[in-house]
Amino acid sequence: MSYKLLALDIDGTLLNERGELSDKTVDSVRAACESGVTVVLCTGRSFGPCVPILNRLGLSAPIVTVNGAATIDPAHGTVIHEHSFAIGEAAPLIRHCRAHRIPFHVCTALGLYVEKTNEERIDELRRQGLIFTIVDDVLAHPLNVVRVSIDDRRRVGGWHRIDVPPRTIVRGCAVDVVHPSAGKAEAIARIARSMGIGREEVAAIGNHYNDLGLIEYAGLGIAMGNAPWPIKQRADAVTGTNRDDGVHRAIVDMIRKGRRPT
Numbered sequence: 112m113s114y115k116l117l118a119l120d121i122d123g124t125l126l127n128e129r130g131e132l133s134d135k136t137v138d139s140v141r142a143a144c145e146s147g148v149t150v151v152l153c154t155g156r157s158f159g160p161c162v163p164i165l166n167r168l169g170l171s172a173p174i175v176t177v178n179g180a181a182t183i184d185p186a187h188g189t190v191i192h193e194h195s196f197a198i199g200e201a202a203p204l205i206r207h208c209r210a211h212r213i214p215f216h217v218c219t220a221l222g223l224y225v226e227k228t229n230e231e232r233i234d235e236l237r238r239q240g241l242i243f244t245i246v247d248d249v250l251a252h253p254l255n256v257v258r259v260s261i262d263d264r265r266r267v268g269g270w271h272r273i274d275v276p277p278r279t280i281v282r283g284c285a286v287d288v289v290h291p292s293a294g295k296a297e298a299i300a301r302i303a304r305s306m307g308i309g310r311e312e313v314a315a316i317g318n319h320y321n322d323l324g325l326i327e328y329a330g331l332g333i334a335m336g337n338a339p340w341p342i343k344q345r346a347d348a349v350t351g352t353n354r355d356d357g358v359h360r361a362i363v364d365m366i367r368k369g370r371r372p373t
Contacts (some may be wrong), residue, residue, distance in 0.1 A: 114314040114365060116306070117143055118175075118299045119358065121164060124335055127353050131302055132167055139362040140168050151175060151302060153295045157218050157258075158183050159242050178294035178321050180257035181220035181301055183300065187198035192213040192301065193220045194290035196256040196277050201288050202250055203273045208261055211269065217249050224249050232262070259288040266287055296324035302341040316361055318342070318353065333361050 119125055119140070127133060144150055148293050150168070152161060153175040161174055162185070171186050182191040198205075198217060208215045214232035216225040221241040225232050246252060264284040271281075278291040295317075303313055315322070315329035316336040326332030326346050334346035335357045343349050350364075351357035365367065 118315040120317040175365040296328035
């Protein structure tokens with residue numbers, strides 16, 4: 112099978128355990144592009160932190176961000192598609208966070224907003240090198256948001272009893288509120304359809320549970336060697352870990368040798 116679209120997760124997949132792109136990975140991604148494959152990054156990150164990675168890889172295809180909630184044209188910095196919701200829908204959650212001093216921020220398809228009294232979150236975002244806008248009250252702005260993120264590392268709790276219409280994803284002390292239709296698989300399927308590419312011509316590589324739908328959707332779904340066992344079980348193939356250039360190995364097999372990773 113000749114694959115025409117390759118969807119790549121970033122953290123834990125493209126990047127090694129130090130958060131770096133290896134030279135081998137960069138070279139193999141560029142080789143895939145040169146062979147005619149459209150390479151699409153598909154990540155839980157917002158758009159801003161992805162720009163240096165896009166530039167290093169030389170990618171210009173649409174990028175899927177916020178776990179499928181937004182698809183961005185990186186060449187022009189414009190939104191192709193988004194699954195967003197009015198910020199007012201998350202107002203009870205936001206007020207709870209304020210009252211209990213739980214750090215939070217909100218993301219639009221292209222921006223990130225944090226309240227000025229939320230000093231702990233501001234410091235954390237600065238440590239991560241993120242670009243964001245500080246406002247007095249996010250609820251005073253008519254934002255259509257793709258994600259509300261809270262960090263309850265002090266285990267204050269209470270937010271799980273708040274009825275928020277969008278979908279809530281909990282990962283330990285991290286809580287994300289997103290549109291119920293947002294997903295990596297749905298976003299990649301939309302891009303493939305727009306390019307006349309069939310599902311069987313799509314390959315995807317990922318390492319975690321937010322990649323599972325994408326791995327199962329793709330004609331060739333590849334799990335990283337560092338993925339949890341349930342992800343590996345449901346993938347078509349397993350490549351190396353992100354420590355030993357698993358993406359590079361998968362691309363070499365897929366593009367140059369025309370076979371599934373071993």
